Amino acid sequence: MAKKILILSASPKKDGNTAMLVNWFCKGARAKDVEIEIVLAAFLKYKSNGCTSCRVCQKIKEYECVIDDEAKPVLKKMAEADVIVMATPLYFFGPSAQLKLIFDRMFSLFKWDNEAKTMQTVLKGKTLVLIASAFEDVGLEVLEKPFALTAEYSGMKFKSLLIPNAGVSGTIKNDAAIREKTISLGREIG
Numbered sequence: 001m002a003k004k005i006l007i008l009s010a011s012p013k014k015d016g017n018t019a020m021l022v023n024w025f026c027k028g029a030r031a032k033d034v035e036i037e038i039v040l041a042a043f044l045k046y047k048s049n050g051c052t053s054c055r056v057c058q059k060i061k062e063y064e065c066v067i068d069d070e071a072k073p074v075l076k077k078m079a080e081a082d083v084i085v086m087a088t089p090l091y092f093f094g095p096s097a098q099l100k101l102i103f104d105r106m107f108s109l110f111k112w113d114n115e116a117k118t119m120q121t122v123l124k125g126k127t128l129v130l131i132a133s134a135f136e137d138v139g140l141e142v143l144e145k146p147f148a149l150t151a152e153y154s155g156m157k158f159k160s161l162l163i164p165n166a167g168v169s170g171t172i173k174n175d176a177a178i179r180e181k182t183i184s185l186g187r188e189i190g
């Protein structure tokens with residue numbers, strides 16, 4: 001069966017560095033039998049500014065967010081994917097706010113029993129891939145941390161591609177080395 005790869009491309013620049021990296025990643029992944037869906041996460045229409053901590057998701061049996069907006073079906077797709085790719089520019093040493101808005105709503109993909117001290121998640125066994133770029137050569141290792149820790153906590157495999165010195169939006173378009181590196185990550189994951 002084809003591997004399901006869901007990509008959250010989370011830059012507000014539709015033709016910038018993140019978009020380029022996602023294209024190259026897909027080029028590599030498509031060498032294998034994969035089903036790829038790209039979600040332009042920065043353009044989703046939200047009914048709330050991120051997770052509202054309503055915790056209704058903890059009281060229902062489904063692993064779903066009860067906020068009925070464009071992020072809801074994306075979260076469902078995350079639960080169904082084999083690989084979740086999160087692609088983001090570095091914004092002040094963290095991911096884009098647009099990615100964080102949906103990232104926090106992954107709360108609904110977990111069930112905690114605080115008394116029994118147990119946690120279950122539909123993310124277990126999947127692979128999380130982080131693709132991130134920055135103008136400078138510092139900060140990406142800080143950005144990587146919450147993704148790596150979330151993957152570890154959730155029982156996901158984790159892989160990252162960090163591109164420092166990527167310049168402003170669109171600069172990496174002609175960088176053959178980054179292109180090759182990103183295509184080969186796609187090949188490895190696909």
Ligand SMILES: Cc1cc2nc3c(=O)[nH]c(=O)nc-3n(C[C@H](O)[C@H](O)[C@H](O)COP(=O)(O)O)c2cc1C
Nearest residue numbers: 011016017018089090091092093133134135136169
């Ligand atoms: C709001 C904002 C914050 C940024 N913060 C950083 C930063 O802290 N460090 C850095 O090296 N680059 C920073 N950058 C540069 C971007 O991370 C970098 O140019 C990235 O490759 C752009 O990707 P994009 O074209 O997909 O948007 C920032 C850019 C913006 C617009």
